[in-house]
Amino acid sequence: MIKVEVRYFATLRSDGVKKEIISTNKDKTAKELIGDLGISIDDIAILLINGVRSEPDTVLKEGDVISLFPPVGGG
Amino acid sequence: MYGYNGKILRVNLTEGTLKTENLDMDMARKFLGGRGLGTKLMMDEVDPKVDPFSPENKLFIVSGPMTGNPVATGGRYMVVTKSPLSGTIASSNSGGKWGAEMKFAGWDVIAFEGKSENPVYLSIEDDKAELLPADELWGTTVSYTTKKLEENHAKGAKVLAIGPAGEKLSLIAAIINDEDRAAGRSGVGAVMGSKNLKAVVVKGSGAPDVPDQEKIKELNKKQLGIIKENGVTGQGLPTYGTAVLVNILNELGSLPTNNFQKALFEGAEEISGETLAEKYLVKRTACYRCPIGCGRYVKVGDWEGGGPEYETLWAFGASCGISDMESIIKANYWCNEMGLDTISAGATIAAAMELHQKGYIKDEDLDGVSLEFGNITDIAEWTKRMGYGQGLGAKMAMGSYRLAESYGVPELSMSVKKLEMPAYDPRGIMGIGLNYATSNRGGCHVRGYTISPEVLGLPEQIDRFEANGKPGWVKTFQDLTAAIDSLGVCLFTSFALGADDYAEMCNAICGTDYTGKDILKIGERIYNIERQFNMMAGLTPADDTLPRRLLEDEIPEGPSKGHVNRLAEMLPVYYSERGWGTDGIPTKEKLEELGL
Numbered sequence: 001m002i003k004v005e006v007r008y009f010a011t012l013r014s015d016g017v018k019k020e021i022i023s024t025n026k027d028k029t030a031k032e033l034i035g036d037l038g039i040s041i042d043d044i045a046i047l048l049i050n051g052v053r054s055e056p057d058t059v060l061k062e063g064d065v066i067s068l069f070p071p072v073g074g075g
Numbered sequence: 076m077y078g079y080n081g082k083i084l085r086v087n088l089t090e091g092t093l094k095t096e097n098l099d100m101d102m103a104r105k106f107l108g109g110r111g112l113g114t115k116l117m118m119d120e121v122d123p124k125v126d127p128f129s130p131e132n133k134l135f136i137v138s139g140p141m142t143g144n145p146v147a148t149g150g151r152y153m154v155v156t157k158s159p160l161s162g163t164i165a166s167s168n169s170g171g172k173w174g175a176e177m178k179f180a181g182w183d184v185i186a187f188e189g190k191s192e193n194p195v196y197l198s199i200e201d202d203k204a205e206l207l208p209a210d211e212l213w214g215t216t217v218s219y220t221t222k223k224l225e226e227n228h229a230k231g232a233k234v235l236a237i238g239p240a241g242e243k244l245s246l247i248a249a250i251i252n253d254e255d256r257a258a259g260r261s262g263v264g265a266v267m268g269s270k271n272l273k274a275v276v277v278k279g280s281g282a283p284d285v286p287d288q289e290k291i292k293e294l295n296k297k298q299l300g301i302i303k304e305n306g307v308t309g310q311g312l313p314t315y316g317t318a319v320l321v322n323i324l325n326e327l328g329s330l331p332t333n334n335f336q337k338a339l340f341e342g343a344e345e346i347s348g349e350t351l352a353e354k355y356l357v358k359r360t361a362c363y364r365c366p367i368g369c370g371r372y373v374k375v376g377d378w379e380g381g382g383p384e385y386e387t388l389w390a391f392g393a394s395c396g397i398s399d400m401e402s403i404i405k406a407n408y409w410c411n412e413m414g415l416d417t418i419s420a421g422a423t424i425a426a427a428m429e430l431h432q433k434g435y436i437k438d439e440d441l442d443g444v445s446l447e448f449g450n451i452t453d454i455a456e457w458t459k460r461m462g463y464g465q466g467l468g469a470k471m472a473m474g475s476y477r478l479a480e481s482y483g484v485p486e487l488s489m490s491v492k493k494l495e496m497p498a499y500d501p502r503g504i505m506g507i508g509l510n511y512a513t514s515n516r517g518g519c520h521v522r523g524y525t526i527s528p529e530v531l532g533l534p535e536q537i538d539r540f541e542a543n544g545k546p547g548w549v550k551t552f553q554d555l556t557a558a559i560d561s562l563g564v565c566l567f568t569s570f571a572l573g574a575d576d577y578a579e580m581c582n583a584i585c586g587t588d589y590t591g592k593d594i595l596k597i598g599e600r601i602y603n604i605e606r607q608f609n610m611m612a613g614l615t616p617a618d619d620t621l622p623r624r625l626l627e628d629e630i631p632e633g634p635s636k637g638h639v640n641r642l643a644e645m646l647p648v649y650y651s652e653r654g655w656g657t658d659g660i661p662t663k664e665k666l667e668e669l670g671l
Contacts, residue, residue: 051634067326071306074317
C-alpha cells in the first residue's frame, strides 16, 4: 500500500472536501485512483502530479500529491 | 457599410470645439477597429516621440466593428494613446455596457486632442455632443462622478470617468466605466487627467446597420452553442470567474509571491476563487451580450459591489504576501474609486514592501502604516494614499519602476518596459515570459495568453518548462489577440472560438469576406505597426527583456523549483518567426508585405 494526497479544486470539491490522504495499492495509475474516487476522468481537465502536468496512466508513488481541476480558465 | 457607423467625433479640448468626420473605411478594413484602428490613427496623427502629458498627445476611444452589434460579447472598446508609464503605444480594453452605448449613439471613434483649460466632461446624446464644466466633479471618486452624471443626463446614460488618481497624473491610473469596469493598464487615466477631461457620458438610441438579420441569428446560435459547450467558457468562468486560477498557479508553483521572491504562496486557498465563491459571492455579472458572465458581485459586511478578478487577488494577495480576502476586496474597491489599475497598484505595493524589507524605504517614511509582506499591512489604505497622492503614496502612484529607481534599485521593480507584470511567474512558464518581454505595451498577459496551452491545455497541452517551440505559439497568440482586440469582442471567447470563427462573425456583421488567415494577417499588421510606433518613440529591442531576477535567480521552492526563464534561447527565434531582422527590427520586406 502507498499513501498519496489528493487535492480537489473548483466543482470537484463535492461535500466540501478540499484534500485527503488516500491509501491505495502499489502500481495504481492516476486514472485508476480517480475512478476509485468516483470521479469520471472526462471531468478532469488538468491533472497535476507534484505540480507537473501528467498523463492519466502515470503510475503513482508513495507521497505523490495529485491535484485535480475541471475545465477552468481566466486571465 | 455595415457594422460601423462611419463616424469619428473630434473633440478639440484646447479650443472647446467638436466636429464630425467620416471614418476612412479602407483604413477600417485594414485595421478593423479598437486597438488596430486606434494605433493607426496615432501613427498618422501623433509624433511617437510626443510627451504623453502634452496637449499634442491624443487619446482615442475606439469601438470595434462588433461593438454594439448582436454577437457574443460585442461590447468592448479600447483606449489608445501614448503611455506615460511605459512610453510605448497604450491600448487598454474594457467591457461593461459603455462601449455598446457609444456605438448606439452613432460613433465609432471619439478623438480627444489638446488640453482643456478647466476641468470638463463630454456629454453625448446621439449626434448631440457638448463639452460641459466638470469643476464640481474634479477631485471626486469614480462612483460619485458616475452617479452625478447619471442623475443629470438621459435615463440609461453610461459613464466613463477617471478618479483622483488620473487627475493627479498617477502613471498607473485607469479609466473606469460603469463604476467597476476598467481600461486599466498603461496609465491611460492619467492622459485623460492631463487633458483636464473628467468623464464621458453617453446615451444612444440607434444601432449600426447589419446585412442579414437571419444569417446573424444562425451564426449566434452556432457560436453561442460552441461557447456554452466549452468547459472553460460554459462552466469554469461562469462558476468561479477568473479567480479560479489562484489555486492552479499555486499548485504549479508559479504564483509570484512577495514581489516574485518566491512562487509558492501558503495562503493561496484563502484568496482563491473557491473561497470567493463560498464566502463572498452574491451573484455573477456579465458585460454587454456576454453569455459567459465571469464578473463577480460580492458582499462583505454591509457593503456589496464588484469583486476582484484573478489578477487583483494575486496583486494585492500573493504578491504582497496577504491572505486576507476582505482586505483585497477593499483594496479592489478603492482602485475602482480612485481609478487605479489593480495589477500595477498591487504590484507596486509589493515592490514597496521589498524596498522596505531591504531597508531602502525607512520606517519614518510610512506615516504609521505598515508596509510588511503579510496580513498586518493595510493595502486599502496604501491604495487610497496612491489615489490621493499622499505621502509615500504619491511616489508609489508613479508605479514600481520609478519608485524602485528613486532608491537606485530599479531591478526590484517586477516590470517590463516599466509596466508591472501580472500573475504568472515566467520562470515556471517559459512562453509567457517571452510574451511579457515582447509585448508592445510591456509586462502584460493579455497580449499573448500562452497560459492557455502552457497551463490550461487549450487548444492543446504543451510543456510549460520547454523553451523550444514557444516563439511560434507566442507569435500566433499575439497576432490573434491583436485582431480580437480590434473587433470589439472579449478575449475570453478565444477559449472556445478560433480565427475562422472570428472571420465568420465579422463577415456576418460587416458583409466582408475575411478568412481566418486574413484575421491573423490583420493581427500581424497591428502587431507590427505597434512595434513601429514603439521604435519611433525611442524604445529599442534591448527593451525586450525581463527583470534580472527572472533570468538569473532560480525559483527557490515548490514544483517549479530550480527554473529561470530562458528568454535568450527564445528571443532570436521569435524575431525570426516574426520575419524581423536579427536585430529585432521589422524589415522593410515584412512591412511591405503587411501594407505598412
